[in-house]
Amino acid sequence: MTKKRIITFVSFICVLLASLFLLQKLFMPKYVHGIVEGSLIEEYYTEEEKNHDIIFIGDCEVYENFSPITLWENYGITSYIRGSAQQLIWQSYYLLEETLKYETPKVAVFNVLAMMYDEPQKEAYNRMTLDGMKMSSSKINSIKASMMEDESIIDYFIPLFRYHSRWSELENDDFKYLFKKENLFHNGYYMRADVKPVTSIPKGKKLPDYRFGENAYDYLDRMVELCKSKGIELVLIKAPSLYPYWYDEWDEQMVEYAKKHDLLYINFLNHIDEIGLNFEEDTYDAGLHLNVYGAEKLADYFGRILVKKFDLEDKRNDEKLKKIWDSKIEFYNEMKEKQLKEIEEYGYIKSLAPNPGQ
Amino acid sequence: MKKISIILIILIMLTACSGGNNTPSTPNEPVDNLNENGSDDNLVSDGFVFETNGVEIAMNQEVAPIIEKLGDSKEYFEAEHCALPGLEKTYTYNGFELYTYEKNGVDSVSSILFLDDSVKTKEGIYLYSSLDDVLEAYGDDYEQKLDLYIYERGDSQLCFLIEDGEVTSIEYIAITE
Amino acid sequence: MFFTSYSFIIFLSIIFLLYYLIPKRLQWPLLLIASYIFYGFAGIKYFTYIVLTTISTYIVGLKIGNLYKEESKYLKENKGILSRVELKEYRTTSKSIRWKWLLFCMLLNFGILGVTKYTNFTISNINFILAKLGSGRQLGFLDIALPMGISFYTFKSMGYIIDVYRGKYEPERNIFKFALFVSFFPQIIQGPISRFDDLSETLFKEHNFDIKNFNDGMIRILWGFFKKLVIADRILVGVNTIIRNPDTYQGAFVFIGMLFYAYQLYADFTGGIDITIGISQVLGIKIKENFDRPYFSKNIAEYWRRWHITMGTWFKDYLFYPISVYKPMLNFSKYARRTFGDSIGKRLPVYISSIIVWFTTGIWHGASWNFIMWGLTNCFVILVSQELTPFYNWFHSKFNVKDKFLFRSFQVVRTILLMSAIRLFDCYRDVPMTFRMFGSMFTNFNVSDLFNGSLLNLGLSFADYIVLLIGLVILTTVSLIQRKGSVRDRLYKKPAILRYSVYYVLIVSIIVFGAYGVGYDSSQFIYNQF
Amino acid sequence: MEDLLEILEDLHPDIDFETHEALIDQQVLDSFDIVTLIAEIDSVFDVTIPAEEIIPENFNSAKALYKLIERLSDY
Structure with missing residues (x-):
């Protein structure tokens, strides 16, 4: 009798947990249409050959501005961008820490715009960076560093508690991609083939204090330390995005920091002409981010510097790698064509519009 | 079930009766004045209000009617949030910039930044006024962050950046949430 | 720590687990510790209030209990020896000493409740009067935080002390047990307002799973x-x-x-x-249950017997009856009957008690005129329907609908609508x-x-x-x-x-x-x- | 006892108070009735029933109530 009771109880718990797990899978946002950026972080785990020369970390200024395909095509460099929307510096740090558990790149590239944020900003962005990470100590530390005041860590461990209210807005995608999603990015690069020229850019507002926050500096120090301990070269960059405004006062601090720690710091805003960027046609949102044409130019320019500075080997003759990258190139070209077709047909990239189907 | 249907019937009867009593004595009741977020924009804001050329601009106010009154801006810029819907728009007019944010699909005023001394606050402070003028106009109830003097009223902040005893930046900022 | 927070659910799981794992004699001490931890989440600074109430009520309880015991003993021993007048006299003096202790304890604890809850309400009313009188002076509001659950634990403790005074049961001798009764975490925030004799039956017992x-x-x-x-x-x-x-x-x-x-x-x-x-x-x-399907009540009086029952009975036992049977009130009743005639004279005392009880009930719910009006409206409706009893009786004798489903449904809906309408006081500014x-x-x-x-x-x-x-x-x-x-x-x-x-x-x-x-x-x- | 029954029947003419044993439990008497009752007893018997004696056991039947009155007038 008692034994039977225990068996019933245990099977009840199992059934309950299984259905809750399924519901969690169902309710988590899929990020396959419209806002696809939420899929960036998790896509890394599907990569079969986690062995890259370069790892990028940072916000949209990395994942929309550099094309790893170009780096491969032009220089035989393998690279991966672990970027996510408004990635804060502690998130970048822990993401790098996590990535280093899988591989040890030669160079780590960090975009310094995130220095402007000294504290957590928005739950939605936290989610896009953190939900995609596999469970690890890095993830837990990142969650702890990123939580807004009214957030609870339990909501990160059990995302069902966060997303349960989506029950009334489930879409086909939620069922279709319940267990498996197709790749959307190119080694972490988010491709945009549309064009929207720059018209005007507002000047920066005056700030009471231009010094980056202590917290931000602290994580930058830790990042330097981490790379040093693993023998990885850390490169600081400021992508050539025209907005948000990059103050001279900020730039000076980064120049100084790089000098003090013997790092390479490149502010691409100072090299727009050399890169060959034309803000009439190389941006898709009037100067915030580059489109695929701009990203290819920037990758080409940056690759040249990297090869020269860090003596990176050209791996285009490696048969195994070549095979992998050939299929990546194919996917890359397919997507470019697809986007161009959509632009031709609808005037915009329909599959990436905020409300698909409208 | 039977009980519920009875309750429903009585409800309907009640509503019907009272509906008949509805005399049109108050035709101007603002009942049709439902906007998206249910708030009543006709109320004068209890926060700081900026006035230019007879147009009043309060924080968190819907921006479309203001733009209509102000006319076309000299310059216009819009920035998408990374990966989130909603545009942040910037309208540049003579003397100031108007920033917006999107809430429930409605563009609302997020801030106003003074560009030169051709505009002034309702209380008469403009760029290059002295700190004393500010204190005289707004009192001691401010919060100071470095050189920034922040006054709060209702759903708005008014921020003065003071350098060498002079106002070098004035900004109205909406408090959201 | 709200019931619906993660921390409460975790807290609860731990308590449940420990409760049946530790030796049974430690079960109630565990609950005491848990209750104080729970209370501590609201803010350590509130401990002062609840500890003060616990200690003062405990001590006065012992004191009154001893007095009561002595009194009973004395009366028993001297029965037949002393004359009835002497015994009565002794009783009266002895009772008045107990009463003084009770009064002290109630003044102290209701005083704390009053100061923390009603100071600013009083100030705003004084300010209103000052303004009406044309005075430019206004009093400033005080920054007094309301300790969590104070209305509930104060009522629980005061119910206890009054019962001890009345000799309903002996006072609790173990201060920790008494502290648990006052602070028992599941009911500290919102009741029910348990009685000591009722709750203590199971609270301090050893429980098998x-x-x-x-x-x-x-x-x-x-x-x-x-x-x-x-x-x-x-x-x-x-x-x-x-x-x-x-x-x-x-x-x-x-x-x-x-x-x-x-x-x-x-x-x-x-x-x-x-x-x-x-x-x-x-x-x-x-x-004890606090609700008995209240929305199926057929009138407001019945509704109040079925909604928030422990509060209703508290007010009835410790406020309504005592003022109704207070000697001066009874004398007033006699006087009223002589002066206004039987029918009015009979009602007056009940009405006065009712109004006092409902005024108090209202203000207990919140320090504002809205709640006072809410209470008094309830009272008004109850008294009116009391007055209409003859009419109802006539109606029911004329039409045989009393037990008809349709008519009962009508009564239920009417009660719900009436109660909802009265509650508007609770909604608006x-x-x-x-x-x-x-x-x-x-x-x-x-x-x-x-x-x-x-x-x-x-x-x-x-x-x-x-x-x-x-x-x-x-x-x-x-x-x-x-x-x-x-x-x-x-x-x-x-x-x-x-x-x-x-x-x-x-x-x-x-x-x-x-x-x-x-x-x-x-x-x-x-x-x-x- | 007669006096008491008279008072009670005055309150609820339709109840047979001589035999009824659950006046409180079955909610025959509500709190208003009890207060009226106590006032009547006070004037007729000159006995004041204190609040602590208002418990169901004392009010459930006319007999119990009469016992209470007797006990209280004893003092």
């Missing part, structure tokens, strides 16, 4: 969470939209808001009590506003408001309404079954698979349909503030 108690308790907890999270917190959004925008939402919306609020208050308050009683049941502790909104239901009622899509602008989506409707059906069904006895007892007799299905459905629907987390205002139980 009992599978049925555990089962029943867990289901009750889940049921409470369901009411609270799926229904109350969901509809709250709609209620708030209506009552916070009185300029926009008038007429038909006031009516809708009124019904919404009735639904919300019921789900919120009974849900909270379900959680309280369920937790206690898992711990093997029995707490001030008393004049309440009257205006109430009036708008009659002057500005547009049926079309309800069908032109405005209901979807209240912050509730179509899907929300569906959930609320299903919730209403479930709640009503359960209430109807309850009439025939405990739902859980019936469920317990059914095959395990059915019981587990109920568990399953409850848990999954709470997690999925609960209005918690991002996108919902996490609200407190309505009764926390009292």
Whole structure:
């Protein structure tokens, strides 16, 4: 009798947990249409050959501005961008820490715009960076560093508690991609083939204090330390995005920091002409981010510097790698064509519009 | 079930009766004045209000009617949030910039930044006024962050950046949430 | 730490586990520690108040208890020796000493309650009068924080001390046990207001793990969470939209808001009590029920016997009866009967007591005129229906509808509507506003408001309404079954698979349909503030 | 006892108070009745029933109530 009771109880718990797990899978946002950026972080785990020369970390200024395909095509460099929307510096740090558990790149590239944020900003962005990470100590530390005041860590461990209210807005995608999603990015690069020229850019507002926050500096120090301990070269960059405004006062601090720690710091805003960027046609949102044409130019320019500075080997003759990258190139070209077709047909990239189907 | 249907019937009867009593004595009741977020924009804001050329601009106010009154801006810029819907728009007019944010699909005023001394606050402070003028106009109830003097009223902040005893930046900022 | 917070659920799991793992004699001390930890979450600074109440009531309780014992002993020993007059005299003096102690204890503790809860209300009234008198002087408000659960634990303690004074039972000699009675965590925030003799029967006992108690308790907890999270917190959004925008939402919306609020208050308050009683049941502790399907009441007086029962009986036993049978009141009654005649004279004392009780009930709910008006309106309705008794009797003798289903349904609906209307005082900012909104239901009622899509602008989506409707059906069904006895007892007799299905459905629907987390205002139980 | 029954029947003419044993439990008497009753007893018997004696056991039947009155007038 008692034994039977225990068996019933245990099977009840199992059934309950299984259905809750399924519901969690169902309710988590899929990020396959419209806002696809939420899929960036998790896509890394599907990569079969986690062995890259370069790892990028940072916000949209990395994942929309550099094309790893170009780096491969032009220089035989393998690279991966672990970027996510408004990635804060502690998130970048822990993401790098996590990535280093899988591989040890030669160079780590960090975009310094995130220095402007000294504290957590928005739950939605936290989610896009953190939900995609596999469970690890890095993830837990990142969650702890990123939580807004009214957030609870339990909501990160059990995302069902966060997303349960989506029950009334489930879409086909939620069922279709319940267990498996197709790749959307190119080694972490988010491709945009549309064009929207720059018209005007507002000047920066005056700030009471231009010094980056202590917290931000602290994580930058830790990042330097981490790379040093693993023998990885850390490169600081400021992508050539025209907005948000990059103050001279900020730039000076980064120049100084790089000098003090013997790092390479490149502010691409100072090299727009050399890169060959034309803000009439190389941006898709009037100067915030580059489109695929701009990203290819920037990758080409940056690759040249990297090869020269860090003596990176050209791996285009490696048969195994070549095979992998050939299929990546194919996917890359397919997507470019697809986007161009959509632009031709609808005037915009329909599959990436905020409300698909409208 | 039977009980519920009875309750429903009585409800309907009640509503019907009272509906008949509805005399049109108050035709101007603002009942049709439902906007998206249910708030009543006709109320004068209890926060700081900026006035230019007879147009009043309060924080968190819907921006479309203001733009209509102000006319076309000299310059216009819009920035998408990374990966989130909603545009942040910037309208540049003579003397100031108007920033917006999107809430429930409605563009609302997020801030106003003074560009030169051709505009002034309702209380008469403009760029290059002295700190004393500010204190005289707004009192001691401010919060100071470095050189920034922040006054709060209702759903708005008014921020003065003071350098060498002079106002070098004035900004109205909406408090959201 | 609210009942619906993660930390509370974790806290509770730990307590449940420890409770049945540790030696049984440590069970009640564990609950005491748990209660103080729970209380500490609200703020260490509040400990002073509850500790002060505990200690003062404990000591005075012992004192009065001893006096009472001595008195009884003396009376017993001297019965037959002393004359009746002498005995009576002794009784009177002895009683007056006990009374002084009681008075001291009540003044102290009601004093604390009064100062923390009503100081600013008093100040605002004084300011109003000052302004009316044309004085430019205004008093400043004080920054007094209201200690968590003070209304509830003060009432519990004062019920205890009065009972000891009356000799109903002996005082508790173990101060820690008494401290647990005052601070018992499941009921500190919102009641029920337990009586010491009732609660102590199971509170300090050693409890073996009992599978049925555990089962029943867990289901009750889940049921409470369901009411609270799926229904109350969901509809709250709609209620708030209506009552916070009185300029926009008038007429038909006031009516809708009124019904919404009735639904919300019921789900919120009974849900909270379900959680309280369920937790206690898992711990093997029995707490008196606080509700008896109140929305099936046929009149307001009955409603108040079935809603928040422990509060109603508290006021009856410790306020209504004492003032009604207070000697001067009885003398006044005699005088009134001589002066105004039998029928009025008979009523006057009852009416005066009722008004005092309802005024107090009102102000107990909140320090504002809204609540006072709310209490007095309740009183008014009850007294009027009392006066109409002859009419009702005549009506029922004329028409034989008393037991007809339709007529009873009419009475039930009438009571719900009446109570909901009175509760408008509880919704709107001030008393004049309440009257205006109430009036708008009659002057500005547009049926079309309800069908032109405005209901979807209240912050509730179509899907929300569906959930609320299903919730209403479930709640009503359960209430109807309850009439025939405990739902859980019936469920317990059914095959395990059915019981587990109920568990399953409850848990999954709470997690999925609960209005918690991002996108919902996490609200407190309505009764926390009292 | 006769006096008491008279008072009670005055309150509820339709109840047979001589035999009824659950006046409180079955809610025949409500709190208003009890207060009226106590006032009547006070004037007729000159016995004041204190609040602590208002418990169901004392009011459930006319007999119990009469016993209470006797006990109280004893002092």
